[in-house]
Amino acid sequence: MTVVITWLVAGTLDLVAAFTLFISQTNKSPTLLLRSITSAALGSRAFRGGSVMALLGLIFHYAIALCWTVFYFVVIPRLLPCGGVLTHAVAYGLFVWVIMNLIVLPLSKAEPRPFVPLMALVNIVILILAIGLPCAYAAKNYPLPSFGF
Structure with missing residues (x-):
């Protein structure tokens, strides 16, 4: 149950931050952002x-958040058994940004975006706060059983 709650919190925090940033920069509907998420899998169509495409983007968003949440709970406590919540949150937020921006997005059908250092920093901070912090806090305070691994 801890993983599910953490996933929903992390996914929602990330989505709210993404919507807020998107609307403040473009003054356009957040459904365009959700369609952009869908475009990573389906391209320009x-x-x-x-x-339907916006709903699919929402589903993709939460599916990706679930993957990152489960990965944290299963892998990170075994790789980094010591360290504080904030240290783990920062490291994981950076890790998620690197994997998403240097591996996942380039392999997707999404239109490439130019690298803007300030936007990269903003997105890293969002990932630290929205994904890293909830995962690190929950895994530290409510760890999964080890099942002998």
Whole structure:
């Protein structure tokens, strides 16, 4: 149950931050951002598919958040058995950003975006606060049983 709650908290925090940043920069509907998430899998047709594509983007977003949450609970406490919540949150937020931006997005069908250092920093901070911190806190305070691993 801890993983599920952490996943929903992390996924929602990340989505709210992404919506806030997107709307403040573009003054456009957040459904466009959700279609952009869908475009990573379906390419440009995600922008022609209406609300179904936005819903699919929401599903993809939470599926990705679930993967990152489960990965944290299963792998990180075994790799980094010591260290504080904040240290783990920062390291994990950076790790998620690197994997998503240097591996996942380049392999996707999404349109490449130019690298803007300030935006990269903002996105890293969002990942630290939205994904890293909830995962690190929950795993530290409510660890999963080891099952002999």
